[in-house]
Amino acid sequence: MTYKGILDRYGHLLDLPEHTKKITLLEGNTPLIPMPRLTRDLGAEAIYIKYEGLNPTGSFKDRGMTAAVSEAIGRGAETVICASTGNTAASAAAYAGRAGLRAVVLIPEGKVAAGKLAGAIAYGAQVIQIEGSFDDALTMVVEITKTTPLALVNSINPYRIEGQKSGAFEICDTLGDAPDWHCLPVGNAGNITAYWAGYKQYAKIKGINLPKILGVQAAGSAPLVVGHPVENPETVATAIRIGKPARGEQALMAAEESGGRIIAQSDESILEAQRILASEGVWVEPASAAGLAGLKAEIEAGKFDPKGQKIAIVCTGHGMKDPGIIADSMPTPELIPAEMGALRELLGV
Ligand code: AN7
Numbered sequence: 299m300t301y302k303g304i305l306d307r308y309g310h311l312l313d314l315p316e317h318t319k320k321i322t323l324l325e326g327n328t329p330l331i332p333m334p335r336l337t338r339d340l341g342a343e344a345i346y347i348k349y350e351g352l353n354p355t356g357s358f359k360d361r362g363m364t365a366a367v368s369e370a371i372g373r374g375a376e377t378v379i380c381a382s383t384g385n386t387a388a389s390a391a392a393y394a395g396r397a398g399l400r401a402v403v404l405i406p407e408g409k410v411a412a413g414k415l416a417g418a419i420a421y422g423a424q425v426i427q428i429e430g431s432f433d434d435a436l437t438m439v440v441e442i443t444k445t446t447p448l449a450l451v452n453s454i455n456p457y458r459i460e461g462q463k464s465g466a467f468e469i470c471d472t473l474g475d476a477p478d479w480h481c482l483p484v485g486n487a488g489n490i491t492a493y494w495a496g497y498k499q500y501a502k503i504k505g506i507n508l509p510k511i512l513g514v515q516a517a518g519s520a521p522l523v524v525g526h527p528v529e530n531p532e533t534v535a536t537a538i539r540i541g542k543p544a545r546g547e548q549a550l551m552a553a554e555e556s557g558g559r560i561i562a563q564s565d566e567s568i569l570e571a572q573r574i575l576a577s578e579g580v581w582v583e584p585a586s587a588a589g590l591a592g593l594k595a596e597i598e599a600g601k602f603d604p605k606g607q608k609i610a611i612v613c614t615g616h617g618m619k620d621p622g623i624i625a626d627s628m629p630t631p632e633l634i635p636a637e638m639g640a641l642r643e644l645l646g647v
Contacts, residue, residue: 301327304361304464305368311467311499312460314365317372321397325360326464328352330472330610335578336590340597342604346477347580348469351616355417358465358489358614359389365461366451367393375449377402379442381435382452383485383537384414385615390451391423402448404428404435409536411583411620431531433542436486453488454544462489466496469610476500476509481589482612484513484522484560485538487549489614494552509610510558513549514592516585520562522546534565534623537585537615563591569627572617581617589613 303322305312330346337345350358367390370378377400380390387403387410394401401423405415407430418425428435436452443450453459470476476497484490490513501508515523519531519539528541543549553560563571568584571591575582589611596602617624634640 308464308467318368319372321368322364323354325353325364340604343606343608345609348612350614355388355392356616357385359385361464362458362461363389363393365457366455367397369457370449371397377448378451379439379448380451381439383432384410388414388417391418391421395421406432413619432540459492462492463496466493470500470506475506477610478607479609480509481512481593483538483585483588484515485540487543487545490552491545491548511553511556512558513560514588515562517562517564522560523562535568535585561592567591582613583615583620586613586615
């Protein structure tokens, strides 16, 4: 059967209004990649990467955006607006373009990775930089959508969460059950909320088990770990540079209800996890490596016994979103004359 996107495949399980008019770029259906070397090195039963970088705009945001834009156009909206650390902006721009709607995106000045900004511009959004953080931008778009017909497509929008539940459905459909643990990065906390809702829904209708959730924030932007909003969040993982998560309470509840937890990881730990994943063939953007960074740290600290555990790690965005980080943190390629002698000498052959 031809794949037609997540509203076609899982729409009957999503709480979307009657007026929803399907806009899709065939998002979802991403691979759950087994990681044999990582599994062996960490001593687990099986570790899988849910590789969300393979969505149409290169991140998991497309799952929620197909739902949010489909609802917005169905009710007659003409413009969608969002605040974004980058991936939501690119996704909103693409789906709005697809639907023939105008997209406006507010981003924190200078803090959005090149691949995301380029995407948002390429898809035709009106991109506005603000002299402030993501949190400031979110406050502004929430405010403006209260009094204007602009449609808000941040994950405060409940249809974003409905669409993103499909990630949990896919993992369960692939494994035939939920994993024992589910690890993922946490920024504005929409995705952790959506996964937990999706798992709970599947547990009810399919009788599967529930996973424990390990949410991971960046140490410089970890409001859910320190227990209060962070005024000036900082991290190399710019996607999750968020100091006041809109769904923070729900994230904490998801972790607690599941028997899991939310922890923080340093930028060094996140970049190391990015290198480990890439070395086994899965290149993700820094924020996307936070799930593995957290899992690895918990195992090494003796707080997590991986023995016999099936673990799914969501890698939320593609490595190509943030090429700058590789240029900054890895050696530049060697330069030699275009001569065979120089090549032989360098390779030692
Ligand atoms: C790669 O694009 O908030 O906890 O504005 O891009 O659901 O916010 C991005 C978030 C993880 C965190 N990984 O997800 C935005 C934005 C990547 C991301 C997250 C984001 P949430």
